[in-house]
Amino acid sequence: xxxxxxxxxxxxxxxxxxxxxxxxxxxxxxxxxxxxxxxxxxxxxxxxxxxxxxxxxxxxxxxxxxxxxxxxxxxxxxxxxxxxxxxxxxxxxxxxxxxxxxxxxxxxxxxxxxxxxxxxxxxxxxxxxxxxxxxxxxxxxxxxxxxxxxxxxxxxxxxxxxxxxxxxxxxxxxxxxxxxxxxxxxxxxxxxxxxxxxxxxxxxxxxxxxxxxxxxxxxxxxxxxxxxxxxxxxxxxxxxxxxxxxxxxxxxxxxxxxxxxxxxxxxxxxxxxxxxxxxxxxxxxxxxxxxxxxxxxxxxxxxxxxxxxxxxxxxxxxxxxxxxxxxxxxxxxxxxxxxxxxxxxxxxxxxxxxxxxxxxxxxxxxxxxxxxxxxxxxxxxxxxx
Numbered sequence: 001x002x003x004x005x006x007x008x009x010x011x012x013x014x015x016x017x018x019x020x021x022x023x024x025x026x027x028x029x030x031x032x033x034x035x036x037x038x039x040x041x042x043x044x045x046x047x048x049x050x051x052x053x054x055x056x057x058x059x060x061x062x063x064x065x066x067x068x069x070x071x072x073x074x075x076x077x078x079x080x081x082x083x084x085x086x087x088x089x090x091x092x093x094x095x096x097x098x099x100x101x102x103x104x105x106x107x108x109x110x111x112x113x114x115x116x117x118x119x120x121x122x123x124x125x126x127x128x129x130x131x132x133x134x135x136x137x138x139x140x141x142x143x144x145x146x147x148x149x150x151x152x153x154x155x156x157x158x159x160x161x162x163x164x165x166x167x168x169x170x171x172x173x174x175x176x177x178x179x180x181x182x183x184x185x186x187x188x189x190x191x192x193x194x195x196x197x198x199x200x201x202x203x204x205x206x207x208x209x210x211x212x213x214x215x216x217x218x219x220x221x222x223x224x225x226x227x228x229x230x231x232x233x234x235x236x237x238x239x240x241x242x243x244x245x246x247x248x249x250x251x252x253x254x255x256x257x258x259x260x261x262x263x264x265x266x267x268x269x270x271x272x273x274x275x276x277x278x279x280x281x282x283x284x285x286x287x288x289x290x291x292x293x294x295x296x297x298x299x300x301x302x303x304x305x306x307x308x309x310x311x312x313x314x315x316x317x318x319x320x321x322x323x324x325x326x327x328x329x330x331x332x333x334x335x336x337x338x339x340x341x342x343x344x345x346x347x348x349x350x351x352x353x354x355x356x357x358x359x360x361x362x363x364x365x366x367x368x369x370x371x372x373x374x375x376x377x378x379x380x381x382x383x384x385x
Contacts (some may be wrong), residue, residue: 002172005232005385006225009084011326012074013221013313016265018079023330029358031216031311031341032166033217035206041192048219048314049187050075058139065139067108067130068186068366073140076184076222082298085226086144091177092109093228101167102137103159103183105318110188111161130270136183140224148176156372157281158240159183160223161321161380165238167227182224185318191218205313205342208308209293211355213284219314223322225329233329234385239263243375249287250367250371252314254295257281257369258367260377261299264367268381272300275381277337278352279324279368282308283315290349292369297351305359306352311342321370321378328382329365335362 014032015025031188035047044305047120056075058066076275077083089098108130137150149170150352153162195201196216202215208267210248212364229237240263242257267271278300281292290306296306309327315321331337339358365383 004090004168004171004227004235005230006235006329007084007230007232008227009225009326010074010080010082011223011323012050012076012079012223013220013311013316013323014050015360017075019330023334025215025312026330026336026338029339029341031205033314038187039189040200041189042301043192043196044203045196046205046217047187048217050220054096058328062139062142065129065135065278066128068113069104069108069136069184072138072186072220072222073136073184074143074242082120082224086180087227089228090145093177095129095147097148097168097177098146099148099167099179100137100141100146101163101179102140103321104133104136105152105154105156105159105185105319106188107131107133107135109190110186110338113141113189124199140180142178144264155376157320158319158370158372158376158378159318159321161325161370161378162240164235164380165240165378168235168238178226179230181227182322183319184222186220186324187218187314191317200285202284206310207283207342207349208282208310208340209289209350210343210345211347213286213289214285215240215285217314219316220315221316221319221323223319223326225325230256231385233332234383236270237264237381237385239267239379241377243377245375252291252377254291254378256375257292257295257371258299260379261295261367264379266382270381272304275304275365275367276363277331277366278304278306279328279366280306280308281369281371284309293350295350300352302351303354304353305354305355307338307340307358309338311340324368324370329366329368331363332382337358337363337371
């Protein structure tokens with residue numbers, strides 16, 4: 001594959017807005033999870049909520065796009081000089097040669113939920129600019145003044161990871177020269193009550209790969225990266241698969257996950273021993289963690305350091321792919337294997353090289369896993385350019 005890099009990237013989550021806040025929390029091993037106090041939700045669970053988001057508004061020419069999802073996108077785009085980097089890229093390639101490939105899962109369903117609470121949806125309800133799945137790509141494209149190809153991928157929890165693979169293919173096909181990738185998922189009632197009804201939410205903070213893990217902690221986040229040829233954190237390879245084993249459960253042997261990882265290694269021209277750290281999907285469900293462990297241990301054995309960062313941010317659903325891609329980039333840039341701050345006792349059945357305490361050491365190549373409902377799997381490999 002053509003050598004592409006994440007030349008600029010940013011993330012906003014419960015850990016804070018921007019790279020500095022995120023890196024400080026990772027180094028300090030500080031989880032941002034807290035008891036659920038979102039909106040009217042009354043559930044015994046913990047969440048990862050972005051502070052100050054309720055005070056953000058989308059205004060001006062894009063006011064019709066105002067919703068929690070797009071507010072979070074606006075907040076994320078304002079961090080780490082990302083807008084300025086895109087403006088520079090427009091000067092280099094032209095606005096029509098930069099694509100936008102965004103991911104989301106629930107989009108702005110919160111606004112629809114609140115509208116139905118007030119009664120039937122009014123004829124003037126701005127569905128196109130809010131709850132419509134394409135809204136996030138439309139909003140980002142307009143906010144950044146871009147005119148290239150734009151699309152949204154909604155493949156549950158692998159959505160924003162797949163945007164990076166999609167961008168690489170579109171650039172390779174010559175349809176654009178660079179791309180803004182990433183996306184947003186924000187808290188809403190449907191996911192909190194829905195996952196609770198599936199008995200998949202933990203009553204306390206989620207504990208990935210812990211012997212006593214009992215489910216996920218739902219979070220929200222937004223993140224973006226500028227993908228183009230040149231210096232940065234290199235995209236070495238990607239792999240995707242769809243095992244379609246079950247609507248909500250992974251294949252018990254992790255076959256689809258393993259297939260995605262194998263494809264990523266092949267596209268990068270690497271062996272399992274070449275990977276220094278694996279950022280696991282690691283949602284803290286009993287079945288999901290066990291299946292991913294079988295896939296990882298079967299391919300990598302127990303020597304490759306692994307960990308899940310969802311104990312920091314919660315499971316940000318459709319945004320988790322870009323959140324963990326950015327964390328992988330930070331691991332490479334700063335020589336850091338993040339800890340697992342909420343995991344206390346490793347499940348004795350786990351065979352992969354899970355590091356609860358993390359480590360400070362040089363990291364050259366990282367694999368980041370994102371696996372979604374329905375078996376939509378994506379593995380990305382990043383390294384030094």
